[in-house]
Amino acid sequence: MPDDIAEVYRSTYPALVRFLYRKVWDAERAEDLAQEAFARALVHRPENTRGWLFVVAANMARDEARRAAREKRHLTLLKSEPDAVHATPEEDIDTATRITHVRAALDELTPRDREALLLWDAGMSYDEIATQTGLARGAIGTTLARARRRLVEAYDAGLEGGRHVARG
């Protein structure tokens, strides 16, 4: 018996948008892709709608990234952002700069670690994350622990780099 997609839509749409946003880094595009994923779910009527949606969304985001890479090959995406980071506490860094740094830090993670973090943030349980990623359930805690540590370390290292540039 397929899930009630309307119910899944109500409960999962914002999480799916967030999940996609961390992949395509464009809010409107993330919304488009999320809606597209749900529209496809209506056609396919998968058994496990939520899990299916995240798989489809991840695939769409990957295709999107490849397409963007082809179209924007001349742009160096992250380095184009000036590092306007001063030697200030974390709170004073404005949102855009913070997003740039978090994005760069996320890129430092392995795809699997990053995926686990994204799925956890989307509200998935360890069981669901295990199903989505193919990891053993018992490995999810370790994966998330490592992913969180690397995220924080890469973020801090990015800030240090920014400071160094700003001072030098």
Next chain:
Amino acid sequence: MSHVDEGPLHAYLDGELPSAERTALESHLADCATCRANLAEERALRERAVALFGSTRPAERPAPPFDQLRREPKRSPWRVRRSFAWAASIAVALGLGYYMRSPNSYMRSSSPRPAAQTPAQPVAIAQPPAPATAETKSAPGTRNAARPANKLARVTPTAEASGAAADTMRVDANMVSGAVAAERDRAAAPAPNLYVDGAPRRQLTTTWPVITRRAAKSILGEEPVGLPDLAARTFRRVPGTDSTIVVEQVLDSSTVIQIFQRPAGGAYPYDSSTLGAADQGRSRPRGYAREEQSRSNRLFARFVRGLRVEITGPLSADSLNRLLDQVAPLPPLP
């Protein structure tokens, strides 16, 4: 038992450790200072990661109506955009209707006060003379437990709020239904002096991850609480905190109340800047302060067993307090 690895510690902090392992871990923690220190370190790491991650949320916009998706499976971005425009017009219409219907607009327009007004002295809640029935109904113990709630629920007594009160009560009497219908009569008696605006809060929390009842229990360490006779519950995990969950319950089609709960021993989650950072990328301290203030204007709290419980919703302060009195551990799952 040798020292515990970071994996189980994170599973524990995430409320995902199976109960047998959880019990074993907790008894080990009681004896092992090293692991307790490790746990504290991993907790701090986890909170930072959650906050960093939360600070990259996209601006949340309402989901387009589901029916629109159903009618028109989309194939091109152009069509998607068009449907979104359609959704936006609906949202505007709904918003307008809400604005015209509801006295909420008073509080909403006055809520972004300067951060300078934020200082945390509890403003005495100008409680209306409480109806005698409410006093006598509660057991003395409950009454005492509810005391901190009054301190917590700060109110800036504004003329608008009391002006809104009369209208509010009329709406409330209709909203409260089912198991809480008995409240209707009492709710109609004295006018509240504080209008509790749940709408902005709801906007924030509806984006928080939905979890299962089982996970909620695991995070809290005991059965979550709620209004036992109301169905249609959603459980959410509050991002950026260790163990706060939200139980959403539907009073009627237009009224959802949210019951926040966490183990009573922990740090007060809304003091934490990490939660502010997790909400829609509000990363500036000024933003936190404002958020903090508007939040504290609508929260009421009490203790139920080992949990600290807060309630919020688009009801009057009076009604919320009464609903809060009825909150109890939900019956265990079969």
